[in-house]
Amino acid sequence: xxxxxxxxxxxxxxxxxxxxxxxxxxxxxxxxxxxxxxxxxxxxxxxxxxxxxxxxxxxxxxxxxxxxxxxxxxxxxxxxxxxxxxxxxxxxxxxxxxxxxxxxxxxxxxxxxxxxxxxxxxxxxxxxxxxxxxxxxxxxxxxxxxxxxxxxxxxxxxxxxxxxxxxxxxxxxxxxxxxxxxxxxxxxxxxxxxxxxxxxxxxxxxxxxxxxxxxxxxxxxxxxxxxxxxxxxxxxxxxxxxxxxxxxxxxxxxxxxxxxxxxxxxxxxxxxxxxxxxxxxxxxxxxxxxxxxxxxxxxxxxxxxxxxxxxxxxxxxxxxxxxxxxxxxxx
Numbered sequence: 001x002x003x004x005x006x007x008x009x010x011x012x013x014x015x016x017x018x019x020x021x022x023x024x025x026x027x028x029x030x031x032x033x034x035x036x037x038x039x040x041x042x043x044x045x046x047x048x049x050x051x052x053x054x055x056x057x058x059x060x061x062x063x064x065x066x067x068x069x070x071x072x073x074x075x076x077x078x079x080x081x082x083x084x085x086x087x088x089x090x091x092x093x094x095x096x097x098x099x100x101x102x103x104x105x106x107x108x109x110x111x112x113x114x115x116x117x118x119x120x121x122x123x124x125x126x127x128x129x130x131x132x133x134x135x136x137x138x139x140x141x142x143x144x145x146x147x148x149x150x151x152x153x154x155x156x157x158x159x160x161x162x163x164x165x166x167x168x169x170x171x172x173x174x175x176x177x178x179x180x181x182x183x184x185x186x187x188x189x190x191x192x193x194x195x196x197x198x199x200x201x202x203x204x205x206x207x208x209x210x211x212x213x214x215x216x217x218x219x220x221x222x223x224x225x226x227x228x229x230x231x232x233x234x235x236x237x238x239x240x241x242x243x244x245x246x247x248x249x250x251x252x253x254x255x256x257x258x259x260x261x262x263x264x265x266x267x268x269x270x271x272x273x274x275x276x277x278x279x280x281x282x283x284x285x286x287x288x289x290x291x292x293x294x295x296x297x298x299x300x301x302x303x304x305x306x307x308x309x310x311x312x313x314x315x316x317x318x319x320x321x322x323x324x325x326x327x328x329x330x331x
Contacts, residue, residue, distance in 0.1 A: 046196050046219045047087045054171070054229040056085045059200045059215070062167035066160050070206070073156060074130045079205040091193035093216050100144055100183040104157045105190065108164060108174045112224065114190045116216035117161055123204055123211035124153050136207045145183050154181055171228050191218055262297040263306060263317050293320055
């Protein structure tokens with residue numbers, strides 16, 4: 001409850017105000033009550049936080065995939081890590097990359113339009129050096145790429161881009177296809193300068209150097225599938241039908257696995273001399289009765305009790321029960 005002032009206290013406050021000893025608090029300005037967030041209409045934020053987060057999850061998996069691919073190609077340990085996912089304009093992207101560079105233009109249906117895959121010149125020269133017999137440690141001077149350079153790196157980039165299929169398979173099935181290759185970013189006029197794009201930047205650690213790879217995805221390319229770029233969309237699909245299909249696929253994969261099954265009728269001990277003299281028709285006394293169940297051994301582990309018998313013209317066994325190997329632990 002608020003404190004109630006007495007009449008003497010009120011008179012003292014009024015006296016202090018009139019004499020100038022007490023300065024009244026300034027009233028808050030009207031604009032302070034509402035915080036205004038600046039918005040640039042020339043570069044609207046079309047990618048939501050959910051979209052950016054989903055793209056980050058997809059391409060974080062992609063980073064691990066291409067790390068294995070590059071390691072196999074250059075025969076040295078390569079680490080790839082996603083650095084950032086952000087929305088910028090196409091003009092900002094073009095101005096942020098060096099000239100010359102390797103800019104691979106590709107399509108990825110069902111996404112529409114063209115997507116850009118930029119490999120830093122230092123990365124390109126290092127890969128070329130290793131593939132042509134070097135160790136990748138030499139220093140590089142900026143120069144124009146030759147036709148041989150372009151053909152070699154085109155094959156490497158073809159493998160890198162094809163791995164996008166694996167990274168995107170949890171969201172939708174895509175089919176990457178290279179359209180062309182440019183070395184001068186300024187000459188690539190596939191998008192309007194103010195077109196919003198999602199820029200995914202990867203750092204590539206190869207040997208002693210650290211270089212970068214960029215993927216530029218225009219908003220127009222993924223506009224039709226934006227509803228799938230939400231994490232909740234993935235979990236909505238975990239219905240009973242999908243679970244049944246998953247179980248069936250798992251069962252089919254297990255069915256092709258071969259395992260060894262052995263029926264153990266019993267055991268006995270004999271000396272080496274008797275073993276060497278064994279002939280067809282000799283009888284061995286086992287440590288089990290003729291009417292006792294035998295044990296089925298799967299991959300050197302006892303799993304079932306069984307009964308021997310005849311199956312058609314062949315000998316066979318009938319499974320009676322499961323051997324509970326953990327019974328002693330329960331007692």
